[in-house]
Amino acid sequence: MNTQQGKQRIVEILGNNADAIIDNFQTISPDFAKYVVDFAYGDLYSRSGLTDKSREIAVVSSLIGQGKTGLPLHAHFLGMLNVGWTKEEIIELIIFLIGCVGFPSCVEALGTLKEVLEQQ
Numbered sequence: 001m002n003t004q005q006g007k008q009r010i011v012e013i014l015g016n017n018a019d020a021i022i023d024n025f026q027t028i029s030p031d032f033a034k035y036v037v038d039f040a041y042g043d044l045y046s047r048s049g050l051t052d053k054s055r056e057i058a059v060v061s062s063l064i065g066q067g068k069t070g071l072p073l074h075a076h077f078l079g080m081l082n083v084g085w086t087k088e089e090i091i092e093l094i095i096f097l098i099g100c101v102g103f104p105s106c107v108e109a110l111g112t113l114k115e116v117l118e119q120q
Helices: 004-027 029-043 052-066 073-082 085-103 103-119
Strands: none
Touching: 004 029, 004 052, 004 073, 052 073, 052 085, 052 103, 073 085, 073 103, 085 103
């Protein structure tokens, strides 16, 4: 596991919010924070073969499909915006996912996106 690489990658993906997210996890569980930084970003997000845009669409689609519209989706919507997705493209993704995951998850995802956009 690579802490330095993980810190660099999480900032590249999540931008200015990365430190706050890590600090939040750190206060609850230093071990969990270490897994997020070292494994998720130091290992998985540091692999070659996918662009950051591809990774973020995969993560967001998976979260919406699971009905997970809280903190992880919020963070990864920020990630999508940070790696080059536009608001309009994210909305199109949510509309497209209606056919795969249904309206309830997409309605909640759209609400989360609205919160993210209002906070920017």
